[in-house]
Amino acid sequence: MAGERSLGARLLARDERALTELIEIATPWLLGITQSMLSDRDEAEEVVQEAFGIIWNRIHLLDPAQGGLIPWLLRITRNRAIDRLRARKRRRSHLERLGSLTSPAETVTPAAEPNEAVHPGWHVHETVHAALTGLPDDQREAVRLAYFEGLTHSEIAERLGIPMGTVKTRLRLAFDKLRIALATIKDWVV
Amino acid sequence: MNPHRWFEEHRTAYVTRSLERDEMTTFSEHLAGCAECREAIRTLEQELAWLPMGVAPVTVRPGLQRRIVEHVLGNNQWRWNRMTTLAVAASLLLAILTYGIGRQQLRSLDRERAVLAQQASIRQNRLAALEDTVSVMRGATRILQASFQMENRDGGLLIFADARTHRWNVVVHGLPPAGPDQVYQFWFIEKDGMVRGAVVQPDSAGPTFMMMGMPPGGGEVMGAALTVEPMDRQTTEPQGKMLAHLML
Numbered sequence: 001m002a003g004e005r006s007l008g009a010r011l012l013a014r015d016e017r018a019l020t021e022l023i024e025i026a027t028p029w030l031l032g033i034t035q036s037m038l039s040d041r042d043e044a045e046e047v048v049q050e051a052f053g054i055i056w057n058r059i060h061l062l063d064p065a066q067g068g069l070i071p072w073l074l075r076i077t078r079n080r081a082i083d084r085l086r087a088r089k090r091r092r093s094h095l096e097r098l099g100s101l102t103s104p105a106e107t108v109t110p111a112a113e114p115n116e117a118v119h120p121g122w123h124v125h126e127t128v129h130a131a132l133t134g135l136p137d138d139q140r141e142a143v144r145l146a147y148f149e150g151l152t153h154s155e156i157a158e159r160l161g162i163p164m165g166t167v168k169t170r171l172r173l174a175f176d177k178l179r180i181a182l183a184t185i186k187d188w189v190v
Numbered sequence: 191m192n193p194h195r196w197f198e199e200h201r202t203a204y205v206t207r208s209l210e211r212d213e214m215t216t217f218s219e220h221l222a223g224c225a226e227c228r229e230a231i232r233t234l235e236q237e238l239a240w241l242p243m244g245v246a247p248v249t250v251r252p253g254l255q256r257r258i259v260e261h262v263l264g265n266n267q268w269r270w271n272r273m274t275t276l277a278v279a280a281s282l283l284l285a286i287l288t289y290g291i292g293r294q295q296l297r298s299l300d301r302e303r304a305v306l307a308q309q310a311s312i313r314q315n316r317l318a319a320l321e322d323t324v325s326v327m328r329g330a331t332r333i334l335q336a337s338f339q340m341e342n343r344d345g346g347l348l349i350f351a352d353a354r355t356h357r358w359n360v361v362v363h364g365l366p367p368a369g370p371d372q373v374y375q376f377w378f379i380e381k382d383g384m385v386r387g388a389v390v391q392p393d394s395a396g397p398t399f400m401m402m403g404m405p406p407g408g409g410e411v412m413g414a415a416l417t418v419e420p421m422d423r424q425t426t427e428p429q430g431k432m433l434a435h436l437m438l
Contacts, residue, residue, distance in 0.1 A: 010408055016263060017356040017404055023255050023262075024403055028247030036245045045251070049258050056262045071239035078242050082207055119247045128244035146208045147241060153208055168203075175202045179237045 008069040011059045019056055026070065028119055030077045037081040037148055038088075047084060051077040070121075082150035124185055131181035139174035146171055197227055205234045252319035259355045323401060329354055334414070336434035341366045347416050347434040356404050362390050362416065363397035371421045377428060378405050379413035379437070384427055390416065413437035 010018035027048060034044035054076050055069075062072060119125075132140060145151045145159060153171075157164040197220050203209045204217045221228055283303075330350035337346050345364025352358070360376065368374055376387035385405040390398055404411055418430040 006408065015408060016259075017408060019262060020255075020259055020356045020403055021406055021408075023258050027250050027255055027258070029243060029245075031250060032245045032247045033242045035248055041251075045254055049261050052258050053262050067236045067239040071236075074239065074242040075235070079207070121243065124240050125243045125246060128240055129246075132244045146203075147206050148245065150207065152210050153203065154210060156208075168199075171206075171208065172199075172202065175206070175238070178241065179234075182237060182240060185240050 008059070008062055008064070011056070011069075012062070019052070022055070022069070022073075023052060025120055026073055029121065029125075030073065033074070033077055033148075034081045037078070037150065038084060043084060044081075047077060047080045050080055085150045127185050128182065131178050134181065135174050135177060139170045139177075142167060142170040143174045143178070194224075197224070198230075201227065201230050201234055205231060205238060252315055253322040253325075254318075256322050256325060256355055256357070263354070323359055323399060325352075325355075327359055330359070332438060334436045334438070336416075336436050338364075338416075338433040340364065340433065345433070347414075347436065349414060349436065351438070358402050358404075358414075360388075360400045360402060360414075361397050362392075362400075365390065365392035365398070367392055367394070368418070372418055372430070373421050374433075375417050375419040375428070375430075376400070376402075377415040377417065378411050379415060380405070380409040380411055382409060384415070385409070386424075386426075387414070411438070 007018050007022055011022065030048045030051060031044055034047045035041060038044050038047070051073060055073055062069060132143065135143065141160070142156060145156045146153075151159065153164050153167050156167045160167070197217065200209060200213070200217065204214065207214070209217060221231065327350045329352045331353040332349075332351040334349040334351070335346060337344065339345070343364050343366055345362070348361040348363075350359040350361075362374075365374060374390040374392065376390055378385045378387050385407075387405070388400055388402055390400070392398060414436050415428065415432060416434040417428040417432050419425075420429065423429065
């Protein structure tokens with residue numbers, strides 16, 4: 001992911017080749033996120049496609065002070081995936097009322113050769129992964145449900161069968177630790 | 191409780207979108223008039239910016255990156271075709287499934303369907319890879335060709351350059367196996383020098399096909415070359431024998 005700043009500048013200059021470079025670099029990561037959240041490969045690909053479309057059409061809104069191109073792309077992608085999950089939940093509850101429900105899950109295929117050479121940014125993944133696995137089980141589970149499955153506090157409380165106050169405490173403790181653990185990569189420019 | 195205390199305690203939940211819908215609305219309205227919270231939210235977003243990368247990357251299906259480029263740049267033809275194909279496939283599957291058979295037979299069919307779906311998935315991936323290859327050839331805005339001789343064999347380098355998706359499909363044929371400690375190296379020729387592309391693996395059964403994007407950095411690509419290089423020497427300029435040299 002070297003040269004992200006220049007990628008942003010080139011995208012701003014409507015350089016289509018910069019777009020293909022960004023797509024090549026970021027797609028495996030974005031698909032990892034969306035497939036993990038949505039468990040549906042086709043829908044995950046649609047979300048990634050939408051995210052790149054937003055970046056291309058709104059590149060003039062990129063604010064380097066907000067963390068750069070890739071963090072923006074990650075945020076857009078996650079937000080779109082959460083929108084899909086919540087829309088799916090609404091459909092599901094509607095279908096449940098009709099008495100018919102199917103939700104096929106799909107296996108996520110991890111990258112064949114996970115390393116920095118094949119996937120630029122791999123060391124960021126390792127830092128984040130280590131920060132997540134360093135959390136106590138109950139806090140990690142709360143983060144997984146809140147951040148990677150897009151559940152609200154009340155939905156997590158219902159899912160885990162615990163009071164909402166406990167959910168909030170677990171998440172507050174977990175995110176405090178994550179913020180400290182991720183401080184080393186906060187300003188990293190890919 | 192101090193009313194502002196609630197917002198302070200729920201900043202992280204706002205950033206991670208864990209609040210209920212009405213709470214999100216309340217928080218957004220508060221943000222419009224609270225500089226302190228806006229600054230805190232901005233800091234939190236930066237601190238957690240890389241958290242999504244806790245999920246490992248996955249292998250991208252053949253053709254997806256091309257579809258994304260075409261979609262973003264406003265050419266939806268391939269996506270439409272794919273959607274149509276999927277719709278037809280789904281209709282056929284539905285027709286088969288709804289065929290008047292009993293429950294026992296249906297279970298057996300389900301097993302067969304799983305096997306067929308797996309085979310179809312493999313074929314779909316192959317088809318997507320082929321479609322991806324052909325798309326570059328079909329959409330090529332430049333086609334370049336060079337011949338060479340290697341160990342008394344006639345060989346050639348053929349480049350289909352697609353300016354729309356900024357990718358090349360490179361075909362190399364007639365290459366004998368590389369000598370010991372040697373590799374066939376593909377180079378991009380840029381205005382300021384040469385940039386290493388892929389290492390070409392000769393295929394004894396036929397031509398070698400390679401799909402490649404332009405080198406990173408945005409330098410203007412003016413041509414390409416194929417050379418024989420020492421295996422472990424990563425020089426920035428070719429050192430070995432030049433087999434082919436093409437200028438756009």
